[in-house]
Amino acid sequence: MRTRPAFRFWHRWFGILGGVWLMLLAITGCAIAWYDELDGLLNPDLRHASGSAGQAAPVDQVVSRAKEALPGFEPGNILLAQEPDRTHWLLGRQSLPDGSFRAVQVFVDPITAELAGWRESGAISLHRHHLPDLLYGLHTDLMAGESGVIFVGLIALVWLLDHFLSLPLAFPRLRGALSAFRIGGHAGSLRRIWDRHRASGIWLWPVTGMLALTGATLSFPMESREVVETVSPISERLHYGMQEREPPANPISFDSAIARVTPDRAAVHSVRPHPEVGLYAVRTFDQRDVDNQGRLWTYVDMETGEITAQRHDAGDSAGDTFFIWQYALHSGHAFGLAGRLVVTLAGLVTAYLCISGYLLWWRRRRRSDRAYRPSR
Template identity: 60%
Template sequence: MLLAITGMAIAWYDELDTALNPDLRQAQIGSGDLVSLDKVVANAEAALPGFSVNNAILAPESGYTHWLIGRQVLADGDVRAMQLFVDPASGTVAGWRESGALQFDRHHFPDLLYGLHTELLADEIGATIVGIIGLLWMLDHFLSLPLAFPKRQKWQDAFRLAGRKGSLRRLFDWHRAKGMWLWLLTFTITLTGVTLAFPNVSRDLVQPLSPISERLHEAMPETSNDISIGLDEAISRVTADISQVHSVRIFPTISQYAVRTYDDRDPDNQGRLWTYVNMVDGTITGKRHDIGESGGDLFFAWQYPLHSGHAAGFAGRLIVTLVGLVTVLLCYSGLRLVWRRRNNGRQNRNSTNF
């Protein structure tokens, strides 16, 4: 039930974050000429000493801020993950927050929900528990089918309500019918949730069936070359239209920028075409779309879009919200069924003893 509630919420993460934190997510200057991305990063690093960017997510449209994700090295040597928000038109830093911080305020609330959903705020142990819950829910999907379609029963009855209002039969049908109507959707959410919770194990299982290619930067050797190409020039080597850029990943250890641009093959709105630009001489060193070239690549490219609902845009997120709501109701009606049947069993035993 907790995973369903938090999942419904983070399906609308950007909208929720913007509503709670307009001071961070909404640009104060508005439309106009954009300052260079290099200046945006420089201003961010000057505003928060010790901060370095590893992922710059560009404002999706006019009126929103750039979102810089990175880490800050503190004076005592400790490191914390940080997010900074910068006005694209003025380069002014709107503010920042610590990623994954257990703080109960409006700035950190969206990330708190995200952490609860993905790892129960317990890091790797929590992520493992979430994955195990997903596996058990997958098993439950198949165990439910013989219960929903017992022998000598018309299959249509599994999708209908019968019995008088308030009866145990009506409660059972209400529990069964909504589960059967959305069985395929809830199973899809469960399957994608398990693959996201256990990405390495999932890849090991799929690899024998279809080859899976990794992102190009994972195989690039480490270098110690000085950086001479900035973010703006790297983007210009990829496209002349900055509105086509979703984000830029920065990999200083391999001297590479990964410019992510939108493409017709994208399964969602994340910009799935990665173009790698060398930080030293500006040459394009590789290009890869998340869809890849195999069935295995295609399968994993669709996991997050399907799980989050972004695969079908606004309508997809409405569907994910509906699935979350039905899951909450399934938990509630399932608990009521257990409680009612336990009480009925006690009454029957007491009557027999009497």
Template identity: 40%
Template structure:
């Protein structure tokens, strides 16, 4: 088989087999670009803090644990601006001698920093399409369809094949080197099939850098360990400071150095979030820093929960080429690396991805119908064609 017909066949079957997944990823991804804005609009009472100075963070964590006993704080997201609330993410406490729960609840608890009053809570793993749980549901749906790790892995595989298909579609988009400019053009007076074809081909070329970025970064998130291992082989990654801390014989659930003491070690730096690892007895603080490349804190501070000593302090986007590549994955996938223009670009790329899926199916259906009609008229069943769509 010649190269071009083989590439057409690949592109067609990838489009047919991957259409549903790509459409769902594009649609949910576009919504998630504005996750915080939509969530705050739907649940304003959960995200509106009382006026006044902030109480110690330990008070807010205590209130969250009191409302949902049997859990431990896994991650604490502090206010980015005055008027924001504290979000405490709770993890179930493992019971010695008992197997872990198959589908545990991971609570997001929203606490007023001025009063330590719990404003609301939701299970991040729940299938909840109400206004309370919609955005949390979409977040998990985006990377696993709420079907667990196997689906997460499968969507990562779709991303890998999608990267390959970017190369294939780019080759197919330029059937003639002398007329390459026409591939970028959407004919103004074209209608029907020609307009659909132009939208599919030219739109794909214009947004090629964005959709390829989404494919690469999506594989990073769904195949995190595999990608990290591959990057480390090419450009060795800087080891996290807490990785060198040996695990404790018994998890330290009530450390001598409390949350408030650990936060005080940040000094004048504004803290974005923090978490605690009882298996090693180490706090991890994320601090805002002028070197940040998005709206999340990029400076990492690690604190020994037994002595209060700082065991590590580094910025995530500094180090080897591999470190920088990893640091840019979320800012690029979310568009936050370039502020509002970047977010809008990712939103449009998600909408465009849905459009490419629909137009691709329309092109396939038209060619399929034309072959069937030709076969009906000739009385001969035609063999599947691998000719270019246009």
């Protein structure tokens, strides 16, 4: 069996069966590349601070006000405002009177420590408060939980494979290969649609291929680690392997834990309490960071205030380096504004490839039907 017809068969049916899902992932990916900007634009009441001048309120006061305003709330991650006009963003869960829990996000003014508002995480709603999270959920798991994550990961894997199997279709002969980058034919013709489809895919092939690979590794982190570990060791975040213990009765404050790590609050990305191991994880910005997440983890004992361990996500191995780049590349944050613009362009081009692929299939199918239709 010749390979080219087999590759054409594969590419056609991947496009037909997976094109709608890939287009959804592409469009939502374009949106969440600008998640913070979109959230701030839609929800200034949540994300924008009052703009009051003065010294930042203690983090413990911020957490206390959040708990007062939302009874039963316990923060799992406190992301400190990185800009003066932004609110602190507290991610956690709220215990309800019936004994159940719900994931919530609480927003608090960094100067006045007043509650700006809150929202339920993962709510399926078109309300402006929930729209950014809805887009994020559709992109990561189609709002379908673990089964959705698996499906999205499979789409990414098949898309990655399609990147390589479609190359022989774009370059059937080495002679005249440069013509694949150009667009010919008259407006509206099948040739023009095909040329645009092919040229768009080739020009953005390295970027869309990277998005397919990183999408698969982010969807299947454990399986990806097992594969990478066959060639390079990988280190875990330290609290994963720590021995569990009873939370201290009188833990030190969040502010004390931060002060043990750095005197500069602006250097702190976030603080995570890990009572199950009796530690605070203080994340700070570091010169080894490849994005805007603050990748240096410093662990502070909740009881003694001692620094017990420290690790940067870059680690010490090639495997660690590989994984620190996955989210940074997929989101575009690895290269700042330019990176996000390129990722957005790649998402738009991917959506166009899905649409033009369906159009090509439909036009060719109609032409084939007319060719074999018996004359009267």
